[in-house]
Amino acid sequence: MPDRRAVSSVRLLAARGRARAGLLVSAAAAVAVAVATVCLLPATLARAVAAAGTPAPPGVEPDVVAAQVAEGAAALASAVPALVILVALLAGTAVAQLARLVATAREQETAAIRARGLSGAQGWTADAAEGASIAVAGALMGVVLAAAAAAVTGSGPADVLLQWPWATALAVALVAVFTVALRRGERRRTTARAAGATTGAFVVVVLLAAALVVWQLPQGRGAGFDPIVAVAPAVLLLAGAILALAVFGAGAAAWTGAAAAIPSLEPAYPARQVARRLPVYAVAVLLVVLAVSLTVFASAYSATWRAMTSDSSALRAGADLRVDTSPQSVSPGDVAAAAEVEGVDAAAPALTALLEVGETTAPLVAVPLPAVGPVVAAAGGLVDKAALAAAATVPDAVAAQPLPLGEAARGIRVRALLSGPASLPSVTVFAVFIDDTGAPAAVALDETGLQPATDGTVVLTAEASLPPGTAPWRLLALAAGTGPTFADRTVTVELTQVEALGGSALDAAGEVMLGDGSRDAVVWLADGGVLASGGDAPPLAAVVTTAFAARLGLAEGDAFEFRYDGTGRRGGAVVSAIVSAVPGATSPVAVFAPLENLLVSQLQRGTSIVPPNSVWASGAPSVHEYSAVLGDRPVATAAPGTAAALVGALIPAWWIATAGAAVLALVAAFAIVQTLALARRRELGVLRALGVTPRRQGAMRAAELGGVLGAALLLGVPAGLLASWLVVPGIVRAVTPGVLPLPTGVTLAWPPLLLGLALLLLGLAAIVALAAAGAVRDARTATVGEEAR
Structure with a gap:
């Protein structure tokens, strides 16, 4: 017996929500994934900061280590907004599309409740309440999911719970996105022209913002919040995804025309279905392209960061x-x-x-x-x-051209002829040696003999042992000096014999005059005779x-x-x-x-x-x-220092964001595919009446979805490479202390990149397989109703 009780607004809205429970659960799942990702990102970085500087590098004072840790922590703090904004962008896109799907599925219901007197203000209130309930449920699930995954990332549940401000801000933002998207979807028939203009303006703004980011990023700083650094990844990846979407649209139109010329149901039918539903498919393509390009971007950041920091550290150390x-x-x-x-x-x-x-x-x-x-x-x-x-x-x-002393040399002996006034000043001989490693040592020779000659000259004998070092040694120079004296007496020093102790005589000869203001001079130098010739150096x-x-x-x-x-x-x-x-x-x-x-x-x-x-x-x-x-x-x-190594915690953070983006893309793609399947159930009966078997219908559905999602997967790779080439080196320099401003290229971390793409491909393949199986199942029982004749 029918229920004749008056339906209240609350009961009506609750019944409306239960009718689209699948889409609303998908939206809650998207919120949960986004909140979990946003909680894990700062929790992982906070754990890295807590463990930084332990143990301290040898010879470095604790306050220096603390300063380096503080510098690295400041750099991390400046990079966190970039990751959060990127996840929020992906989550907002997914939630907005799910809200549009909900509005599309409720088209008749919305018209009915409007006819019963639902005002615009009541509609906003109802949609906001629905969005809030989805956000609350999703946020709670996200916190639980983040706490469960915290052990994998090296943090703990307590670290996750401390990130409640990030989770709250994201949940509030997603409530607003869901509500606005739902209301716009319910009013899309009357605002189609305005929506198109708004979309075009949005594309122009994104492309201009991307140009601004590329222009200003070289001046980015890693200490404190830098808006350019914060928005650079999101803006560039979104711009790349928009370009990929334009390529997809042009390709779909071209393929539809080419497929129509083939006298067969396939591929004309799948191609035409994609062209007819291009706005819906475009969002799935956008999300998949963003997920793939972010995977490429994370791979490029990981490998490029390691290369730039290690190269800078090696270059700085030498x-x-x-x-x-x-x-x-x-x-x-x-x-x-x-x-x-x-x-x-x-x-x-x-x-x-x-x-x-x-x-x-x-x-x-x-x-x-x-x-x-x-x-x-x-x-x-x-x-x-x-x-x-x-x-x-x-x-x-x-x-x-130093003179080798020989393998067995243990020192040097020098004999010099001193001539000048009757009272000669004291003369000291110095030798400059170079050991096998190239290390120089200046040694003063000890006087061992001073013998006057009959012509008034004096023969000075001096020798010295080799200092500690690495044999064999070489002689680089011999110098002589008189030391400080009050008398201005000139003395001539002439080398007569130089020999290595434990070796042989050395071909080192020279003469110098000391005095007249010059108390020391080089007597012999291993420069090939340049000094002895008296020419310009x-x-x-x-x-x-x-x-x-x-x-x-x-x-x-x-x-x-x-x-x-x-x-x-x-x-x-x-x-x-x-x-x-x-x-x-x-x-x-x-x-x-x-x-x-x-x-x-x-x-x-x-x-x-x-x-x-x-x-x-x-x-x-x-x-x-x-x-x-x-x-x-x-x-x-040659390894990065404490501050730079701390910034290396961004690498796992980027992969956490990538994992969250992939799950968001898969959740949204699954919801889109399921919604399309519900909307296209009538055509299954028509195709069956025309003699198309259920298996063939499933194959066509698989080809349609596989082509769309496969094209998105392929388009995401160049989009990610373009964004990486434009901004990854600049971001690394902006957020990593100690990276030198050197020309560098972008490299990729291939193992995680291939693994990430493979997992994303498996997820998309599972969605296609489920959709094809559902089409086969529904086609077996589908009939052509009177309204479809």
Whole structure:
């Protein structure tokens, strides 16, 4: 017996909701996935911040570690909005389309309740209440889902619950999206022209915003909220999806025309069905394209971040391990001790100083040429080792030609003839050695004999043992000095014999006059006789960066004068090569020179050298042991530092966002397909009456959906590649402390990319298979009703 009770508004709306429970459950599931994703993202990053800096790097003070962690945390905080906005965009798109499907399915119901007097305000209230109930149910499910998945991401349920502000804000936003989309869907017949204009304006705004992001992203900052960095991924991915959607629409129209020319039911019928329902299919395509492009984007971010941070760290360090000793210098013994650490393949000294060229200040890096190959890091190909090594072959430039002392040498003995006034001042002889690693050592020789001759001259004999270091040794220079004296007495020092203790005589001869204001001078230098000939000192062959050459207007072969920062030393150099980066330099404006040639250049213009102040090594030793042998100093490595490594937590966060996007796309695609199946049940009976078997109808439905979703899958890949190429390097630089501004490409992390695409493909294939099976099942019982005749 029919229920004759008056139907209240609440009962009416409740009955209306139960009639479309499937779509509303899909909307709640979309909200749940979005809320779970948004809760997991900051929870994962917060857990990474809590664990950062433990254990502390060797030799680094706790307050320094804390400052680095704070810097990394600030960078993460600036990147979180980008992930949340991206998830909100996908969730809003899915929820809006589900709301449109609900409005379409309720077209007759909406007309009926309007006829019963439902006002516009009541309609807004009812739709908002329905959206709120969906959001509340979805948010609760999302929190439970996030708490269950927290263990997989390394966080805990408590970390998830702390993210309630993000979940609340997203749920409120989705309520608004659902309500507005539902009301627009219910009024779409009267506002079709306005909706089309609004959609066109939206596309233009998105494309203009994408251009603005690409333009401004290089100026993005990683400390604090940066709106450009926050919206860059979402805007670029949405722009790419819109372009892919345009390609899909053009392709669908072209395929419909081509398929119509084929005298067969297939493929004309599936193609025509896609063209007829293109607005509905377009949303499914948009969601799938966004999910696929985000997968590609996450893969590109993961691989590019690792490449850029590791290359920047390796370029900044110059080698696998680096210890700076300033203001102390590095001795050959320090390098030898570093080389003996287990796991070290090779060690070498290095000099890092500042040069002044006009008003330009640039770091100078000098490494022994034999160490360029085994010690200097390639930094992912950014360092051109061949160009660095070729600096020693430049003609008419400084060339170091040290004399080998021999494998068994244990020291050096020098005999010099002193001539001058009757009362000769005290003369001290100095030697500059280089060990096998290229480390220099300046040693004062001890006087062992002073024999007067009959002609008034004196024969000075002095010798010294080799300092701790790595044999075999080489002799780079011999110098003499009188020391401070009140009398201005001139003395001539002439080398008569130089021999290696435990070795043979050395071909080192020279003469110098001390006095007249010059109390010390180089007697012999391993420069090929340039100093002995009395000519002008040749320039130092130097490798400069592209930025250095551009700033000073230099080309290969050009010469320039420079000053050592903070000293009165000067020098001249000639550009032997122009490279993109110099190892060990933190500035794009930098200079490299071979250490041996640099020392000779300094001794051609003075009597002292600027000793190396850094120890570089290659290999994989214990960082703590390496630090211990060098005075417990901090160790810079080719791996990212504490702040940069903390930002690496964004990689799993990107994959969490990608997983959430994929699930959202699958939920929305399933709801769209099911709604289309319900709307097309009548045509199944017509096709059956025309002799089309249920199995054939299922095959046509599978071909139709498979073509649409497969095309979306294929279009999403180039859309993601385009967005990645445009903004991924800029985002990495903006949010990662310490990444150098170097030219770099975009690389992909293939295993997670292929796995993500495969899982998405399986999900879409399951949707197609279910839809085809449902079409077969419904076609077996479908009949042609009187209204369809």
